[in-house]
Amino acid sequence: MTRGAQRSTLRLVVIQALVFALFTTLFVRLYYLQVIGGETYQAQAADQSVRDVVVQPQRGLIVDDQGRPLVSNRTSWVISLDRFVLDKLGEKQREELVRRVSVVVGKPADDIEARLVTCGHEGSVRDTCWNGSPYQPVPVAVDTGKDVALRILEQPEDYPGVVADQQTVRDYPRPFGVNLAHVLGYLSPITEDEYDAAKEVDDQSLNGASSVGRAGVEKQYDQWLRGLPGYRRVAVDSMGRVLGDDSVVESTPGDTVVTSIDAKVQAVVERQLAARIKAQRAEMDPVTGRRYEADSGAAVVLEARTGRVVAMASQPTYDPGVWVGGISDKQLDHLYSEKAGTPLLSRATQGQFAPGSTWKPFMTAGALTNGYSMDTSIPCPSSFQVGNRPFKNYESGTYGNIGFAKALEVSCNTFFYRIGYDYWQRFGTDVADVDARDPLVEEAKEFGFGSRTGIDLPGEAPGRIADRRWKRAYFESQKDYYCKIADKPQTRATSDFVYKFAREFCLEGYAYRAGDAVNFSIGQGDTIVTPLQLARAYAALGNGGILWAPTVAKAIVSPEGKVLRRIAPRKSGKVKVPAKYLDYIDEALKNVTRQGTMAWKMGGFPLDDVVIRSKTGSAEVYGKQTTGWVASYSDDYVVVMMISQGGTGSGSTGDGIRAIWEALYGVEGEKVVPARAAIPGTRPPRQLPTFLDDGSILPPVARRRR
Known part of the structure; x- marks a missing residue:
């Protein structure tokens, strides 16, 4: 065999060996995939198809x-x-x-x-x-x-x-x-x-x-x-x-x-609030000479002894159905629009307003527990001078020497001005002392104002107690802004009022003066509350001083009808006011309804059968029309209604308050007809609805009022 033939044979053997090796490797790999790892890869393949x-x-x-x-x-x-x-x-x-x-x-x-x-x-x-x-x-x-x-x-x-x-x-x-x-x-x-x-x-x-x-x-x-x-x-x-x-x-x-919401009561409350706002917008404001804006309002109905929310309404409102399926940008802009009244804001829990004269029962409690007596007699002139400024009664009324009960009945401002001024003279003449004692401020905080009620709804506002500490904090946060204005010569862009205010604020904006104290005593100035806070505090006046954390939910029930959790009323505090003073205030507020500032709206109401205590309030707000309030309560319920820029308390909300009380107790004319009450038995049911297997829900057994 020649040398060339030998090389050809060698090449052929090498090629055959390579081919055999490749086929062997392929066979081994196929054996591994199909036999050894077959189940794993089959599972992965199956998983990719689902x-x-x-x-x-x-x-x-x-x-x-x-x-x-x-x-x-x-x-x-x-x-x-x-x-x-x-x-x-x-x-x-x-x-x-x-x-x-x-x-x-x-x-x-x-x-x-x-x-x-x-x-x-x-x-x-x-x-x-x-x-x-x-x-x-x-x-x-x-x-x-x-x-x-x-x-x-x-x-x-x-x-x-x-x-x-x-x-x-x-x-x-x-x-x-x-x-x-x-x-x-x-x-x-x-x-x-x-x-x-x-x-x-x-x-x-x-x-x-x-x-x-x-x-x-x-x-x-x-x-x-x-x-x-x-x-x-x-x-x-x-x-x-x-x-x-x-x-x-x-x-x-x-x-x-x-x-705890009762739909029938809720419907009455919503209708009355909307009707009163509409009515006030047609009324002329004698102060401004134009119709009332009545730009917003709220109403709250609570159980006085538990704090449960029976009804709660806010205006302006919106249709919750707009969120179903996705809300449009136009709809969302409307809900946040100030021009539309910010409908997304709940005025009942998030709106904060000066309480006006609805504040006075708590100031009475503060005075009676701090040196004054139920026999105290103080002049109620048409105005009270503090420095160079006269602080006036509403419509400049005068009633001579009166006690706390009469002062509440006729809502005498100058009576309470004197109380606030007296405490300021005794404890607070050092205008820079943020720790000076103020019994009226202490009492307001005792009734829960300035802090959240703890309702089981998110986003609740805390309100504000405009005391010495708040005023100092506000001054510290704003002084740079106003001092910058005051340090420069006045320009055309700055009005006389703004320039003068800036100079005064820069110099003494921290000072808690007598004017602040007397304004606080009648619910004016920078103190603000939510309608829910006010309702909770009035419940405490009527239930012996217990502050409840308002609750909306009563229970959680499974789809099968099993009660998973009962949500009991929760006490959040108790005011330290002797029972005799609470009783005294209670009697005074009965007279507000019978012969005081609310009497003209309650004529013919069967007050002997359904005893209603009430207090009206007309809060003046700088640059705006008066905010009207009525806060009222019975042995069973608290009813509060407020209309911003709506006029006087009883004038703006009185008719709505009465209509709600009539629905709660089934009042027809001058008679009480319990069968006509919005809630069977005139009191909210303690029992839960009955959930049947087919998904239907039966109402609780109706209870008759004893």
């Missing part, structure tokens, strides 16, 4: 004390886009499909595209992007019409990857026409931060597609109402089309919140 779809739970109900639904659920058509299918389309096909969907659902194509972007990815828009499973169709339109859904379902070839199905959304049955928006609250989609926080604590009740409570009961009791989501695993083909269910984990409906 997707997890979140099944949102049905949110729990919110019902009133009789079991009437205040918030329930209804089915709604939801249009979603499957991004898996969209990604398989060409760019032009995708754009055309999104455009077609935008036309059908009535939303801009850009808005739909923004909803399809996963939160945290490039181009995601906060509170618009998708937080849910990447394998789940993304909702782009909620609460659409049935015709829209049918169009998509009947023409699937024109809408590849578009899903139309029914889901539950919030519904507002509005028994007796109630609104109750500020108490109930609303829902909106979970934010990216909230979703991340839920994942950190492994909160299984929330997912990227959840809606959460944003205000009111919906927010306060969100963890009970939201329920637990379920999961549906669906098999899909290579194009992402659903072939069928692989497995299902059922969702768990949310729990029901039973409230």
Whole structure:
């Protein structure tokens, strides 16, 4: 054999060896994949052909004390886009499909595209992007019409990857026409931060597609109402089309919140508040010479002995249904608009107003427990001079020497001016001493003013006690601003008033003077309260001095009707006022209703059968019209109503207060007809509604008033 033939044979052997080695390696690899690792890879392949779809739970109900639904659920058509299918389309096909969907659902194509972007990815828009499973169709339109859904379902070839199905959304049955928006609250989609926080604590009740409570009961009791989501695993083909269910984990409906609200009473309160505001807007203000603005108002009804909220209304209000399916920018702007009266703000718990003469019973308690007696007699002239300024009675009335009871009955300002001035002279003539004692301030704080009541609703305002410490703190926070104005020559842009005020404030804005003390004694000046705070304090006057933390919820009930939690009334304090003084004030406030400043609105009311104590208030606010108040209570209830820029207390709200009392006790003319009362038995039920297996709710057994 030649040398060349030997080399050719060697090459052939090498090639054969290489080929054999390659086939051996391939065989071993195939054996490993199919035999040794077969089950693992089969499972992975199977997993790639199924997707997890979140099944949102049905949110729990919110019902009133009789079991009437205040918030329930209804089915709604939801249009979603499957991004898996969209990604398989060409760019032009995708754009055309999104455009077609935008036309059908009535939303801009850009808005739909923004909803399809996963939160945290490039181009995601906060509170618009998708937080849910990447394998789940993304909702782009909620609460659409049935015709829209049918169009998509009947023409699937024109809408590849578009899903139309029914889901539950919030519904507002509005028994007796109630609104109750500020108490109930609303829902909106979970934010990216909230979703991340839920994942950190492994909160299984929330997912990227959840809606959460944003205000009111919906927010306060969100963890009970939201329920637990379920999961549906669906098999899909290579194009992402659903072939069928692989497995299902059922969702768990949310729990029901039973409230102390009575829908029938709530309806009366809402109607009366709205009617009184409308009526006052037609009345002429004798001070300004123009009609009353009556720009806002609030009304509260509490159980006097428990602090439970029976009714609570605020004006202006809004329709809570605007949040269902997503709120538009125009609607949201309206809710926050000052021109529209900021409808989203609850005047009952968040509105803060000067209390006017409704403040005087607490000043009476402060005086009686700090040196004055029930036999004290003080002049009630038309005005009281403090320095170079006269502080006047309302309409400059004069009543001679009177006691506390008469001063409350006729609402004598100058009587209380003298009390405030006396304490200032005794303890506070050093205007810079922030620690100087003030018995009237102490008493106001004793009744809970200047701090939140602790109601089980979010966002409550604390009010403000304008005492020495507050004035010093305010001065420190504002002095740089006003001193900057005062240190420069006056310009045309600065009015005489502003320039003079700035100079005085810069020099002595910290000083707590006698004028501050006398204004405080009649609920004027910088002291402000919420209607709920005032109602809680009046309840303490009538129930022996107990301050209750107002509550809206009474119980949490499971979907099966099991009571999971009872929410008992909670005492938050007790005022240190002797019972004899509370009784004295109580009798004086009865006379306000019978023959005092509220008597002209209560003529013919059966006061012997239903004893009503009341106090009117007309708070003057710089640059605005008078704020009108009436605070009243019986043995069972407290009723407070306020109208900002609405005129005098009894003149603006008196008729509404009377109508509410008539509804609570079934008053017809001069008779009490308990059967006509808004609440059976005229008192709120202690029992809870009965929840049946079929989901229906029976009212508590009616109790007769003893």
